[in-house]
Amino acid sequence: MISKARISVAAVALVAMSGVGFAASHSQGEFAREIKARQAQMTLNAFNLGILGAMAKGEMEYDAEAAGLAASNLAASSSIWMPTAWPEGSDNASTEGTRALPAIWAGDSDIGAKAQALSEAVAALQTAAGTDLEALRGAIGPVGAACGGCHKAYRAEE
Amino acid sequence: MRLFRYLGLLVLAGLAGFWLLTRPERLDPSSMSGMTGDAARGQLVFAAAGCAACHAAPGAEGEARLVLAGGEGFASPFGTFYAPNISPSPDHGIGGWSAQDLANAMQHGTSPEGQHYYPAFPYVSYANAELGDIADLYAYLITLPVSDTPSRAHDVGFPFNIRRGLGLWKWLNVGKGWVMADPGDAQVARGRYLVEALGHCGECHTPRDALGGMQRDKWLTGGPIPGSSKGRFPDLTPNALKWSAEDIAYYLETGFTPDFDSAGGAMADVIQNTALLPPEDRAAIAAYLKALPAN
Known part of the structure; x- marks a missing residue:
């Protein structure tokens, strides 16, 4: 005969397991697909910046054609305009798996101006990348500043 | 009666000690x-x-x-x-x-x-x-x-x-005085000056004691961000910071990490300043960080 105590232990275990299952699905969070999509865009930006940066740092030999291609890929990936990947409520206070701050969606948000600053810096980099190594080196700094400008205001620290 | 007199003297001595210890210090007027x-x-x-x-x-x-x-x-x-x-x-x-x-x-x-x-x-x-x-x-x-x-x-x-x-x-x-007693060479000495004095990196990156003083024996090993529940200032010693000196200098110039993520938060402000320094100064900061003891 099964004791009442055992039944309670089993019940507690079941509840705990379902709780684990719930927590696991919850950690996916709302807007998980949108967050994944916009983070993929950032990954693409970083990949092409990595090629340009490696040349600037001297880790990779400068190649005007490869630099020009990386810069135009960066221009393409950074200008993908997909507001659908940034729905309201997909901030770090409302869901999981993101460091996007609610300030992005606030009334006084200047995220549009920040995006414009990035697009200008990337356009200058695109011109410089295929010119020569010195020009490439000089043009990466402003792109970094534009990235930082947005991350400072709108991304939570780790 | 006599006891009170002694107690009175003790209080006076304490007050005098407090007064002396807490007197604001200044430079000699002719020092500049x-x-x-x-x-x-x-x-x-x-x-x-x-x-x-x-x-x-x-x-x-x-x-x-x-x-x-x-x-x-x-x-x-x-x-x-x-x-x-x-x-x-x-x-x-x-x-x-x-x-x-x-x-x-x-x-x-x-x-x-x-x-x-x-x-x-x-x-x-x-x-x-x-x-x-x-x-x-x-x-x-x-x-x-x-x-x-x-x-x-x-x-x-x-x-x-x-x-x-x-x-x-x-x-x-x-x-x-200095935390790193012996910098060894001129480049690390310049880095020590920029990190420990002017750059005041330790003010964020060194954990503080209960009274808010920097724990010099835990120099630049990181710590919690005041007012933030999860954020931490990262450890900059070779224990945790595995970047090459070139990567550190490049980060201070552009804000890009070796993975080409970018600096955010308060560090984005710092990069705006370090980007203005001559390249030798950024290299000196990197050399100093690489020279920190790993424990």
Whole structure:
């Protein structure tokens, strides 16, 4: 005969397991697909910046054609305009798996101006990348500043 | 009766001790005589010391970062401190100061009126700044635009609102000299000056004790961000920071990590300043960080 105590232990275990299952699905969070999509865009930006940066740092030999291609890929990936990947409520206070701050969606948000600053810096980099190594080196700094400008205001620290 | 007399003497001795220990220190009045600051050099000191990161108005960008109106708030376990106006306004800023007043503020945390500053102003670090650099910085600061925004009072409760008591805190924390006793070569020595003194990196990246003093035996090993539940200032010692010296210098120039993520938060402000330094200075900072002990 099964004791009442055992039944309670089993019940507690079941509840705990379902709780684990719930927590696991919850950690996916709302807007998980949108967050994944916009983070993929950032990954693409970083990949092409990595090629340009490696040349600037001297880790990779400068190649005007490869630099020009990386810069135009960066221009393409950074200008993908997909507001659908940034729905309201997909901030770090409302869901999981993101460091996007609610300030992005606030009334006084200047995220549009920040995006414009990035697009200008990337356009200058695109011109410089295929010119020569010195020009490439000089043009990466402003792109970094534009990235930082947005991350400072709108991304939570780790 | 006699007991009371002894007790009275003891209290008097205690008060005298407190008075002596908490007296604001100042430089010898002649210590900067004959020094003429160079504003162009001072501009680099200004960048290295990161003055604008705290003293520019909150959210200021571009040229507006040179208007040192103050107002940025700094949360701490002791209250919230607000950066004051240090523009050359005679009424609300440092317009009436001498270079020596600036040196007393930076090296001793003492105001021209002889009051203690709160150590949210990083004079524990600036104590190691060279007087020549302070003279240059002064020459540059007085060329900046005037702001007539009054400084905001700090929001600090009892007993921390008794400034005299800061003398005891200073006695415990100020004037300890360099953390890295022997830098070994000139490049690391320059890096030590930039990191420990002007750059005041330890103010965020070194954990603090219960009284808010930097734990020098845990130098640059990171710590919690005040007012943030999960954020941490990262450990910069070779224990945790595995980047090459070139990667560190490049990060300080562009804000890009070796994975080409970018600096955010307060560090984005710091990069705005380190980007202005000569490349040798960024390399020196990297060399110093690589020379820190791993334990």
